[in-house]
Amino acid sequence: MSSSQLLKGILEGCLLAVIAERETYGYEMVEKLASYGFTMVSEGSIYPLLLRMKKEGLVTTTSKTLPSGGPKRKYYKLTAEGHAELEDFKGRWAVISTSMDNILKGD
Amino acid sequence: MTLSKESQTFLDNLRIYLFASNKKEAEVNELMEELEDHLYEAEQNGKNVEHIIGKSPKAYMKEIETEVETDGRFWLIFVPLILLNAFAYLIMNKAIADERDYSMLALIGNPLVFIITILLLFGMYRFIAANKLSKKVTAMLYIVMGFAPTAMFTGILVADLFIETPMLTISPAMNIAVIIAACFIFIAAALYWKAWISVIVPAVLYIPQVILRFININEESKLIIILSIIIVFSLSLIIWQLRLLKKDK
Numbered sequence: 001m002s003s004s005q006l007l008k009g010i011l012e013g014c015l016l017a018v019i020a021e022r023e024t025y026g027y028e029m030v031e032k033l034a035s036y037g038f039t040m041v042s043e044g045s046i047y048p049l050l051l052r053m054k055k056e057g058l059v060t061t062t063s064k065t066l067p068s069g070g071p072k073r074k075y076y077k078l079t080a081e082g083h084a085e086l087e088d089f090k091g092r093w094a095v096i097s098t099s100m101d102n103i104l105k106g107d
Numbered sequence: 108m109t110l111s112k113e114s115q116t117f118l119d120n121l122r123i124y125l126f127a128s129n130k131k132e133a134e135v136n137e138l139m140e141e142l143e144d145h146l147y148e149a150e151q152n153g154k155n156v157e158h159i160i161g162k163s164p165k166a167y168m169k170e171i172e173t174e175v176e177t178d179g180r181f182w183l184i185f186v187p188l189i190l191l192n193a194f195a196y197l198i199m200n201k202a203i204a205d206e207r208d209y210s211m212l213a214l215i216g217n218p219l220v221f222i223i224t225i226l227l228l229f230g231m232y233r234f235i236a237a238n239k240l241s242k243k244v245t246a247m248l249y250i251v252m253g254f255a256p257t258a259m260f261t262g263i264l265v266a267d268l269f270i271e272t273p274m275l276t277i278s279p280a281m282n283i284a285v286i287i288a289a290c291f292i293f294i295a296a297a298l299y300w301k302a303w304i305s306v307i308v309p310a311v312l313y314i315p316q317v318i319l320r321f322i323n324i325n326e327e328s329k330l331i332i333i334l335s336i337i338i339v340f341s342l343s344l345i346i347w348q349l350r351l352l353k354k355d356k
Contacts, residue, residue: 026141027148042161043149047141048174051134074141 007038011049013093014038016078016086019059023077026050050076058082113156114146117164120236124168127232129181138175165237184299186225190218192296192305195289199309202286203316207279211272216263224256311340 018024018032030043053059059082063072118139125135149159160167197217231252235245277285297305315336319329
């Protein structure tokens with residue numbers, strides 16, 4: 001299994017965590033993820049996911065015009081539900097990562 | 108702000124793909140704007156389009172397709188309206204000439220061919236947008252798709268001559284009702300699309316025919332008058348459209 005396939009399952013959790021830090025837009029999220037060491041095979045994969053998260057009410061968006069002109073940029077912010085989902089994810093992730101560590105260590 | 112040719116081509120294809128999949132326009136536009144912004148910033152940082160959408164544009168398009176909502180209005184409003192509109196043209200021709208016999212084959216076959224054509228057309232657009240085809244194959248597809256509807260409609264006409272199906276004959280009163288209904292359909296279409304052309308074209312086609320019926324000249328001159336009106340009208344329409352195009356540029 002390639003690392004990008006592994007990432008796919010947890011991408012929503014990653015995005016929730018990144019957006020929780022501060023209001024942000026697509027390209028910035030990808031850069032943030034990269035700075036944490038997550039390199040993605042196709043960066044565009046975040047957009048279908050963001051669309052779903054918006055429909056599920058986890059994030060809200062606002063369009064802002066850039067001072068430099070050009071098209072509007074869409075910024076994402078977590079809703080209360082989004083924060084709750086992130087906490088949920090943290091809990092699930094803690095369980096998985098300890099279990100995974102244990103398996104790999106052969107405990 | 109300019110994008111590389113690859114990125115622009117991908118965006119164009121994605122738009123066609125989503126359009127041919129009846130996706131909600133507002134949602135598509137929002138997503139396209141976001142992607143364009145992303146592609147632009149990525150290119151500024153030396154990344155190429157493959158970085159953003161992965162190795163397979165088709166796979167990425169499918170990924171997006173599942174998340175963007177489908178526009179239910181297409182099959183509920185759009186298709187019925189076009190279908191009614193096309194039907195109104197067919198029927199007007201006969202109704203004005205006071206031909207009141209309709210064969211079952213034509214009544215069922217024509218709408219059926221129409222729906223098959225829409226499905227084929229959208230299927231073709233999706234296929235062309237999602238796959239990297241050579242120019243030859245693309246051109247072939249367009250040519251085949253250009254002829255297919257004509258072939259099918261002609262097929263119905265020919266079949267109608269040889270196969271006997273039950274006939275539906277309507278009364279003269281019904282015939283007038285049909286004409287009125289067709290007029291309403293033309294007006295409804297014009298209002299829905301906010302384009303007067305949906306009223307002007309049938310008016311140019313049918314009003315002279317009706318008027319000429321009450322004028323006592325021979326059939327040949329009638330035909331010549333009608334044809335010249337249609338030709339003059341079509342030509343002015345083309346010139347008008349070309350002028351608009353020039354203005355846009």
